[in-house]
Amino acid sequence: MIDIQLVRDHSDEVIQRLKIRNFDAADIVNKLKEADMLRRQSQKELDDTLAEGNELARKIGELFKSGRGAEAAELKEQSATLKKQAKQLQEQLEVSAQEVDTLITQLPNLPHKSVPAGNSEADNLIVFEEGIVPESDDNALPHWELARKFDLIDFEAGTKITGSGFPVYMGKGARLQRALISFFLDQAVQAGYKEVQPPLLVNEASAYGTGQLPDKDGQMYYVGADKLYLIPTSEVPVTNILRDSILGEDELPVKYTAYSVCFRREAGSYGKDVRGLNRLHQFDKVEIVQVTNPEKSYQALDDMVAHVSGLLQKLELPYRITRLCGGDLGFASALTYDMEVFSAAQKRWLEVSSISNFETFQSQRMKLRYKTSTGKNVFAHTLNGSALALPRIMAALLENNQQPLGVNVPAVLRPYTGFDLIE
RNA sequence: GGAGAGGUGGCCGAGUGGUCGAAGGCGCACGCCUGGAAAGCGUGUAUCCGUCACAAGCGGAUCAAGGGUUCGAAUCCCUUUCUCUCCGCCA
Numbered sequence: 001m002i003d004i005q006l007v008r009d010h011s012d013e014v015i016q017r018l019k020i021r022n023f024d025a026a027d028i029v030n031k032l033k034e035a036d037m038l039r040r041q042s043q044k045e046l047d048d049t050l051a052e053g054n055e056l057a058r059k060i061g062e063l064f065k066s067g068r069g070a071e072a073a074e075l076k077e078q079s080a081t082l083k084k085q086a087k088q089l090q091e092q093l094e095v096s097a098q099e100v101d102t103l104i105t106q107l108p109n110l111p112h113k114s115v116p117a118g119n120s121e122a123d124n125l126i127v128f129e130e131g132i133v134p135e136s137d138d139n140a141l142p143h144w145e146l147a148r149k150f151d152l153i154d155f156e157a158g159t160k161i162t163g164s165g166f167p168v169y170m171g172k173g174a175r176l177q178r179a180l181i182s183f184f185l186d187q188a189v190q191a192g193y194k195e196v197q198p199p200l201l202v203n204e205a206s207a208y209g210t211g212q213l214p215d216k217d218g219q220m221y222y223v224g225a226d227k228l229y230l231i232p233t234s235e236v237p238v239t240n241i242l243r244d245s246i247l248g249e250d251e252l253p254v255k256y257t258a259y260s261v262c263f264r265r266e267a268g269s270y271g272k273d274v275r276g277l278n279r280l281h282q283f284d285k286v287e288i289v290q291v292t293n294p295e296k297s298y299q300a301l302d303d304m305v306a307h308v309s310g311l312l313q314k315l316e317l318p319y320r321i322t323r324l325c326g327g328d329l330g331f332a333s334a335l336t337y338d339m340e341v342f343s344a345a346q347k348r349w350l351e352v353s354s355i356s357n358f359e360t361f362q363s364q365r366m367k368l369r370y371k372t373s374t375g376k377n378v379f380a381h382t383l384n385g386s387a388l389a390l391p392r393i394m395a396a397l398l399e400n401n402q403q404p405l406g407v408n409v410p411a412v413l414r415p416y417t418g419f420d421l422i423e
Numbered sequence: 424g425g426a427g428a429g430g431u432g433g434c435c436g437a438g439u440g441g442u443c444g445a446a447g448g449c450g451c452a453c454g455c456c457u458g459g460a461a462a463g464c465g466u467g468u469a470u471c472c473g474u475c476a477c478a479a480g481c482g483g484a485u486c487a488a489g490g491g492u493u494c495g496a497a498u499c500c501c502u503u504u505c506u507c508u509c510c511g512c513c514a
Contacts, residue, residue: 005477040472040473040474043472043473043483044473044474044482044483046473046483047472047473047474047482047483047484048482048483050482050483050484051482051483053494053495054482054483054495056494056495057441057442057494057495058441058442058494058495059494060441060494060495061441061442061494061495062441062442063494064441064494065441072494073494075494076494077494078494079494079495080494082494083494246469246470367471376477377470
């Protein structure tokens with residue numbers, strides 16, 4: 001969530017900046033200011049009443065000790081009324097605090113100054129493009145046909161076992177998948193990220209911490225019997241490792257990488273965009289996460305983009321980088337770069353990574369702070385990015401490297417796959 | 424899933440109704456001491472909210488979480504949760 005102090009002091013700026021997202025915050029902000037004022041007023045009244053009660057209790061204690069029971073009894077009556085008052089004020093405070101909370105969690109993060117205005121994907125800014133985009137070849141097979149031809153993925157079996165969007169990787173397909181995971185993890189570790197293996201189910205507090213709740217309830221699979229959510233990305237468990245903690249400044253930046261399976265309900269999606277591996281309910285992903293000083297977070301973001309660029313270069317995939325426009329920006333993000341690879345047969349760009357700086361949006365929610373050298377506790381910045389999401393990388397590798405005899409495996413992966421050609 | 428024990432500050436650990444945010448120790452920081460260090464000595468060392476200048480000061484809250492008893496609770500009662508031990512089940 002955004003800093004309440006910003007709403008108090010610079011509400012106009014908050015409203016202005018959220019316009020970049022096409023988000024009209026005026027109403028919420030005004031209500032929020034009012035609720036905040038009410039909350040503070042309630043707090044004050046409650047504190048004063050409690051202070052009075054404490055004072056009274058002290059007096060009664062003294063009277064008891066000096067054996068003046070009668071006087072104490074009188075004061076007890078006062079205490080009873082104070083207590084009733086306090087209880088009322090307490091309830092009032094809870095209501096207004098709840099109101100503040102409800103309102104502030106409705107506000108998305110403030111976009112960074114470099115975020116372009118726009119409504120949709122189409123308005124995203126292409127900031128970089130590299131690699132040779134394969135020439136239009138109408139004989140090129142889409143990956144789902146290659147997958148069938150070489151027995152790499154059994155979509156039908158997945159549908160039978162579970163439902164659509166749960167493919168079964170077979171043979172060299174499974175091996176290629178495992179190779180990619182190992183390659184990505186090794187690369188991340190080499191770049192200084194600590195490898196972690198997180199739980200795949202998280203509780204409500206964790207889902208709230210990274211911003212999936214309350215915003216994206218319904219996009220996650222929910223295990224009602226235990227009140228747990230299947231993770232849509234390992235960002236959730238990994239970032240929450242540091243929930244409710246105060247780090248030393250010398251511990252920053254924290255850099256984690258994790259491989260995990262990810263689950264997304266993707267309710268309502270259909271059509272050719274979801275063919276094959278393009279959009280799944282279950283998929284694999286290697287994630288990188290950083291927690292940094294506020295001053296260093298944008299440098300960290302650039303480093304993460306460079307890291308992912310390096311992966312795509314090593315895989316010899318043509319890619320481009322877009323800066324998301326306000327309308328396409330995720331709820332919690334201040335600035336996001338999407339990485340897209342070109343798939344030769346589908347002849348379109350596929351998003352394979354999304355790298356974001358959340359500034360303090362997540363850390364405010366999960367109370368992730370660090371102690372500055374001056375001894376002050378401040379919220380850290382959190383960032384994360386896919387490095388990388390597997391299915392579309394797999395799709396692009398298959399489509400772009402297809403030959404009459406089979407599919408070539410990029411050189412960097414061969415030590416991991418143990419084969420050069422899928423035939 | 425069943426039975427029992429327990430969750431106190433960065434850590435260990437006292438504290439069974441009264442001035443306890445909490446003894447003591449360790450750790451850490453600073454100072455003294457030293458050629459330097461160790462030892463020793465001294466001082467300090469939680470978080471959040473409100474007031475206010477996001478200062479000082481003052482007030483409030485926090486001893487797993489929530490509720491209750493009481494003038495007053497870390498201390499008593501209830502619920503939840505987590506950890507440990509034993510049993511059951513199981514990769």
